Amino acid sequence: KQEVTQIPAALSVPEGENLVLNCSFTDSAIYNLQWFRQDPGKGLTSLLLIQSSQREQTSGRLNASLDKSSGRSTLYIAASQPGDSATYLCAAHTGGFKTIFGAGTRLFVKA
Amino acid sequence: SQTIHQWPATLVQPVGSPLSLECTVEGTSNPNLYWYRQAAGRGLQLLFYSVGIGQISSEVPQNLSASRPQDRQFILSSKKLLLSDSGFYLCAWSALLPGQGLNYGYTFGSGTRLTVV
Numbered sequence: 001k002q003e004v005t006q007i008p009a010a011l012s013v014p015e016g017e018n019l020v021l022n023c024s025f026t027d028s029a030i031y032n033l034q035w036f037r038q039d040p041g042k043g044l045t046s047l048l049l050i051q052s053s054q055r056e057q058t059s060g061r062l063n064a065s066l067d068k069s070s071g072r073s074t075l076y077i078a079a080s081q082p083g084d085s086a087t088y089l090c091a092a093h094t095g096g097f098k099t100i101f102g103a104g105t106r107l108f109v110k111a
Numbered sequence: 112s113q114t115i116h117q118w119p120a121t122l123v124q125p126v127g128s129p130l131s132l133e134c135t136v137e138g139t140s141n142p143n144l145y146w147y148r149q150a151a152g153r154g155l156q157l158l159f160y161s162v163g164i165g166q167i168s169s170e171v172p173q174n175l176s177a178s179r180p181q182d183r184q185f186i187l188s189s190k191k192l193l194l195s196d197s198g199f200y201l202c203a204w205s206a207l208l209p210g211q212g213l214n215y216g217y218t219f220g221s222g223t224r225l226t227v228v
Contacts, residue, residue, distance in 0.1 A: 004154070046219075
């Protein structure tokens with residue numbers, strides 16, 4: 001059974017810092033892994049989608065990597081800004097209609 | 112471009128009352144549609160998914176039901192709400208090719224905060 005864990009559960013950093021959010025999954029047989037951002041009381045906004053054949057994806061200041069063999073994905077945020085404050089979730093798609101979501105990392109960037 | 116609409120944004124309902132949450136998708140045809148529930152501090156729980164009109168699969172036995180009367184419309188319902196039905200409900204769509212997993216990932220609606228009192 002696939003399990004997805006995100007550590008830490010919460011993170012507070014000063015503005016301008018580079019940071020890494022971690023996502024671990026127990027079953028390496030995934031089709032893809034997706035990172036989302038969720039603002040309080042809002043839906044999930046897709047940030048990056050990494051297919052199983054890819055190692056990383058980049059969008060602006062965001063870079064997501066995928067290492068299936070170790071069961072890990074990381075989301076790197078460069079030069080963090082207060083507007084980056086949100087909860088970040090990862091989701092591992094294991095085929096069919098099964099996608100397992102992590103509980104998220106709540107990020108707070110201090111001005 | 113594809114968009115997904117979900118309403119209402121918030122809802123307060125008394126115990127025992129009925130529920131109807133609606134979700135519609137624009138800009139795509141034959142999407143896979145999903146209803147998720149999110150509990151505070153926890154991951155998303157898949158409630159229902161649908162691969163086509165009238166085709167509904169339930170993941171969790173509960174007080175809720177889903178229907179898909181049109182290709183791009185997905186409805187979450189309950190005949191009698193329970194206190195435990197309170198939560199944040201999210202609709203999503205994806206394009207899924209059998210055997211290839213999700214090509215484009217999920218796109219979520221803005222969510223409905225349901226409070227049963």
